[in-house]
Amino acid sequence: MKDTRNPPEIEIARLGKVFGTGAAAFRALSDIDLTIAQGEFFTLLGPSGCGKTTLLRVIAGFEQPSDGSLRINGQEVAGKGPNARPVNTVFQNYALFPHMSVAQNIGFGLKMLGRAKSEIDATVDEMLALVQMAHLADRKPAEISGGQQQRVALARALAPRPRVLLLDEPLSALDLKLRKGMQSELKRLQGETGITFVFVTHDQEEALTMSDRIAVMSDGRILQTGTPHEIYHAPRERFVADFIGDTNFLQVEVAEADGTAAQVTLPGGARHLARLPAGLRPGAGARVTVVIRPEQAQLVAPGQGVLAATVERSVFFGTDTHVHLVLDGGTPFVLRRQNSGALPEPAPGSTVGLTLAEGALQVVGD
Amino acid sequence: MAEPRESHRWKWLLCAPALTILVLAASGPLLIVLVYSFLTPGNMGGVVWQFSTDGWFRVFFRRDIFSPEDVSWNTAHLTIFWRSIWLSLQTTVICAVLGFPTAWFIATRPANTRTVWLFLITIPFWTNLLIRTFAIQELIRNSGTINTLLLWAGVIDAPIQMLFSEFAILIGMAYVFLPLMVLPLYAAMDKLDFRLVEAGYDLYASRLQVLRHVILPLVKPGFIAGSILVFIPSIGAYVTPRVLGGGRTMMLGNLIDLQFGQGRNWPLGAALAITLLVIVVAALLFYLRTLNREEGGRHG
Ligand SMILES: Nc1ncnc2c1ncn2[C@@H]1O[C@H](COP(=O)(O)OP(=O)(O)OP(=O)(O)O)[C@@H](O)[C@H]1O
Numbered sequence: 001m002k003d004t005r006n007p008p009e010i011e012i013a014r015l016g017k018v019f020g021t022g023a024a025a026f027r028a029l030s031d032i033d034l035t036i037a038q039g040e041f042f043t044l045l046g047p048s049g050c051g052k053t054t055l056l057r058v059i060a061g062f063e064q065p066s067d068g069s070l071r072i073n074g075q076e077v078a079g080k081g082p083n084a085r086p087v088n089t090v091f092q093n094y095a096l097f098p099h100m101s102v103a104q105n106i107g108f109g110l111k112m113l114g115r116a117k118s119e120i121d122a123t124v125d126e127m128l129a130l131v132q133m134a135h136l137a138d139r140k141p142a143e144i145s146g147g148q149q150q151r152v153a154l155a156r157a158l159a160p161r162p163r164v165l166l167l168d169e170p171l172s173a174l175d176l177k178l179r180k181g182m183q184s185e186l187k188r189l190q191g192e193t194g195i196t197f198v199f200v201t202h203d204q205e206e207a208l209t210m211s212d213r214i215a216v217m218s219d220g221r222i223l224q225t226g227t228p229h230e231i232y233h234a235p236r237e238r239f240v241a242d243f244i245g246d247t248n249f250l251q252v253e254v255a256e257a258d259g260t261a262a263q264v265t266l267p268g269g270a271r272h273l274a275r276l277p278a279g280l281r282p283g284a285g286a287r288v289t290v291v292i293r294p295e296q297a298q299l300v301a302p303g304q305g306v307l308a309a310t311v312e313r314s315v316f317f318g319t320d321t322h323v324h325l326v327l328d329g330g331t332p333f334v335l336r337r338q339n340s341g342a343l344p345e346p347a348p349g350s351t352v353g354l355t356l357a358e359g360a361l362q363v364v365g366d
Numbered sequence: 367m368a369e370p371r372e373s374h375r376w377k378w379l380l381c382a383p384a385l386t387i388l389v390l391a392a393s394g395p396l397l398i399v400l401v402y403s404f405l406t407p408g409n410m411g412g413v414v415w416q417f418s419t420d421g422w423f424r425v426f427f428r429r430d431i432f433s434p435e436d437v438s439w440n441t442a443h444l445t446i447f448w449r450s451i452w453l454s455l456q457t458t459v460i461c462a463v464l465g466f467p468t469a470w471f472i473a474t475r476p477a478n479t480r481t482v483w484l485f486l487i488t489i490p491f492w493t494n495l496l497i498r499t500f501a502i503q504e505l506i507r508n509s510g511t512i513n514t515l516l517l518w519a520g521v522i523d524a525p526i527q528m529l530f531s532e533f534a535i536l537i538g539m540a541y542v543f544l545p546l547m548v549l550p551l552y553a554a555m556d557k558l559d560f561r562l563v564e565a566g567y568d569l570y571a572s573r574l575q576v577l578r579h580v581i582l583p584l585v586k587p588g589f590i591a592g593s594i595l596v597f598i599p600s601i602g603a604y605v606t607p608r609v610l611g612g613g614r615t616m617m618l619g620n621l622i623d624l625q626f627g628q629g630r631n632w633p634l635g636a637a638l639a640i641t642l643l644v645i646v647v648a649a650l651l652f653y654l655r656t657l658n659r660e661e662g663g664r665h666g
């Protein structure tokens with residue numbers, strides 16, 4: 001939340017992108033409205049093919065938008081090439097120059113900007129230290145590991161001190177352990193440099209742990225923009241809720257509604273408070289979908305709680321256990337309980353009751 | 367224990383046909399040429415089996431007819447050597463300069479149309495070299511297409527003498543050998559990762575800087591292969607200088623032909639042929655060594 005108070009770095013208004021012409025035309029981006037604040041760690045999240053890379057390429061200047069406007073640091077940049085924008089990219093495949101050493105790769109941007117050799121050398125050394133690659137400065141990209149190439153790509157993009165760093169799934173080629181390490185390294189680098197990061201991923205967990213704010217995309221549109229907390233706990237649409245984390249959907253009837261919340265009737269007849277997304281005002285009697293996160297329900301004795309269910313099976317995950325249930329009425333429901341203490345595992349086939357945490361219910365649009 | 371030995375023998379047996387062809391087709395004739403260069407010319411051509419270094423002597427020197435002890439450089443031959451080297455170098459440079467944008471154009475077409483463009487590049491190979499060379503002659507001779515057009519348009523009042531000059535040879539050789547530069551250059555560009563070009567632009571390089579710092583170093587292997595493929599046949603070119611250079615603007619190939627034909631001096635012809643070979647090998651070694659040194663210097 002802190003960063004949204006900073007002045008805007010990138011302002012995108014009604015931006016669209018169409019590839020091709022005539023019958024082969026394909027609309028990859030529609031009506032993108034987005035403001036990214038200075039120093040923010042902003043993530044574009046969405047399934048494959050939703051237009052994340054295209055949006056990043058439009059910001060970088062590799063593609064020109066078909067309509068709408070794009071401002072960087074207050075200046076309209078439409079029509080300017082990538083070499084005239086204070087923006088650098090960390091490419092998904094790193095795109096390191098194979099004929100240059102690690103140090104030459106990192107110094108390339110400054111060299112092209114015509115900086116003095118002494119300044120280039122000093123910055124290269126600084127960057128090598130920043131990404132802990134000083135000992136491999138003279139190697140060629142083919143002679144270092146994938147994780148090391150990743151760090152060089154990062155250093156190369158940071159060396160010219162851009163206002164904005166664009167990262168297109170920079171961690172997707174790394175194995176899990178390296179990936180976790182690089183995630184915190186990226187956060188550290190962003191904190192140390194204060195540069196605005198626009199980060200692309202289709203990994204929702206990565207997005208939640210790293211971002212100041214997230215934009216969830218689908219089919220060339222931005223569905224919702226918000227902090228990880230907002231996106232997780234207050235998804236506006238079914239797609240967003242489904243894409244982020246494990247989710248239970250439940251059909252309920254609205255009993256009464258005011259501005260931000262509604263009393264809804266659960267399948268068993270019990271009443272519960274549900275939050276409403278901005279812009280959605282269902283009338284009494286309307287049937288709506290609510291989202292319940294698996295960790296916000298708890299098992300209680302049969303007949304108690306607000307929902308009744310039958311246990312199907314339990315799956316052990318180490319720190320927690322997922323209990324798969326079927327609610328009375330046939331809706332499947334997954335519940336997550338932490339494995340602290342020795343809770344008895346519910347036997348398959350047994351009937352149980354469920355209580356829901358306060359604020360567990362979030363109404364979503366379809 | 368016996369097995370590796372056995373398979374070793376098989377290897378040699380399998381290589382035998384290739385080795386035989388190599389010995390018979392390459393080393394054999396070369397050896398004959400080398401031996402002939404140290405023999406005495408026969409009266410009606412051919413050789414007399416008598417050792418002589420006169421052929422080699424005449425490659426570089428000449429004796430005054432009236433006072434044989436007067437020895438001077440054979441400037442006619444040296445001029446031809448120099449012309450061959452110089453024209454071949456120019457041909458290579460022209461082919462590189464024209465070939466690069468051509469190959470770039472093809473490499474940046476959509477994948478499905480690239481084969482068409484490549485096919486077009488190879489079309490000249492379908493016609494006999496001699497006929498194509500005569501076609502160029504028709505274009506540039508005094509009453510040929512270009513001069514006629516220029517006269518008609520009033521740009522000039524007298525035809526420009528283009529045929530039978532080094533210029534004509536240069537045009538002909540550049541035309542004939544251009545595909546040999548385009549094809550390896552295209553192969554190198556086809557492998558080029560265009561995301562590296564984007565990375566160059568992203569890091570503030572101008573178009574020219576991307577060309578110089580990213581594209582050229584990466585397609586260098588194509589330039590090397592293309593240069594070798596153009597330079598070697600250029601320096602031994604025969605048909606093109608013969609048709610476009612006339613009798614006086616000779617290159618090495620024509621000089622060698624002259625000795626085996628009208629000149630009736632086979633040993634001299636053989637010595638000249640070996641000289642040509644030495645020039646080519648020396649040029650290649652020099653070229654590759656310069657490249658290596660450059661490479662070493664950059665990381666050193
Ligand atoms: N140059 C292009 N010409 C035509 N269509 C394109 C072009 N580039 C991308 N597209 C299309 O635009 C859509 C969005 O592509 P984009 O690469 O932005 O997806 P993405 O969200 O980055 O996906 P992924 O997670 O798989 O990388 C896709 O349907 C793609 O086929």
Ligand SMILES: [Mg+2]
Binds near residue numbers: 052053054168
């Ligand atoms: Mg992508």
